[in-house]
Amino acid sequence: MRYSAPRGTSDILEPDIQVFNNIFNKSREIFNLFGFNEISTPIFEDSRLFIRSLGEVSEIVNKQMLNLATKENPLTLRPEGTAGIIRAFLEHHLDKEKGFAKLFYIGPMFRAERPQKGRLRQFTHIGAEAIGSIHPGLDAEILVLVTRLLNNLGVKGYTIILNSVGCEKDKAKLNSLLKKELEKKKSDLCEDCRDRLNRNVLRILDCKNESCRKLVQAINFENEFRCSDCNNHFQAVKNLIKQQQIDFQESSFLVRGLDYYTGTVFEVTHPDLGSQDAIGAGGRYNNLVSQLGGPELGAVGFALGVERLILALKSKQAQLPDNQLDVFLVVTSEDLFSQGLSILTNLRDCGIRSDIDYTNRSLKAQMRLANNLNVRFVLILGEEEAKNKFLSLKDMKVGTQEKFPLEQIVGKIKELLQRK
């Protein structure tokens, strides 16, 4: 039986993996600039952690969790990063130690969705959580950080959409307001939204259905539900990011699918992605830490979907690093192989990237292989070279070939490589 990768997963080979690694490396640099420390948490957690954090009615908990078949506690492959980070934050008493932490993570997430463009069952998040403050400056910093990440990674043409869903009380108020208004027009709602009316009213706000949109737009809820604290906070965030010259669109229809969000929420969209157009999203969650058994601490976070981000990148090739071999060692007969291996090991010990053929090819075939590998130099070890203790060094770029005594080879190659 031939096996294939599970649905919604993919193997990442060269050269694509270089694109990923580039993104990871650059992101780490930016996070460090902003004073964030990296954290790595398990890719599975107690299922109840996710149910508690994301909300029982959330789509993720309802139908997208990948649960592990174990005999002990219920375990689930993490569908997002925040819950695990907060769990770790509390488990290691970072709240008591410093009371404030800025953490970032990079790693795979899992959701059992039907795959399509920009939607995989295993996908990669780059995310961050700033825990321990309700200061609007922290919301602003997260938004600045997101723009700097995207800009440095080479993403162009993205849009930041910003909203505030208010605190827990405000959310409840908005909920009942919408429910009351929409209940009257229930028959005009789409099938899905009629269902949402009972389960998750807020989600009706971002229904794409025309008639639902109109109904929702007709309700004047924008300035009705937020308390003055939340309004002031939102206003402060907006003022701060405007001062930082960050472009954004305000939209009172933006809601997030996860329960834990309070106050500021945002989404980053890109037109090149197709239907799944969000490359990143985040917001404030002031109740999650206490909900998970910790103190009352405000927090803000975000996550970027790396695979989606790559879809939005224009020049993927330009980012490839130089990982080519410097030298290919051609050996003309099996008798010379052990001598060749010594030379090869010496080259590698001296920091020269080099390789040799293991498939008994002819000299000509080895040359062709060297060319396909795009090496800069070929070293030839043949009968004549072995007898007189020298090697032939061919510069594949220029096409010239010279002989050098064995002991001079490393120095010569290094000299030529530096000259470029």
Next chain:
RNA sequence: GUGGGUGUAGCUCAGCUUGGAUAGAGCAUCAGAAUGUGGCUCUGAGGGCCGCGGGUUCAAAUCCCGUCACCCACCCCA
């Protein structure tokens, strides 16, 4: 979970409408083209359960039924 599309060589695809002989192309791979030597060019070679199972037929890559996989969209989300 619901729709639509696509499965033919390692890769990208043609052939299917209207059934017919050894199933094709480009790229890739391998070998050769006097002098132990790559790139360009030329010559040649290998490589196919035509996704899988069934049916119709003298005959199926081609028509019919089923099934699986992938892609796209709904939904949801990063």
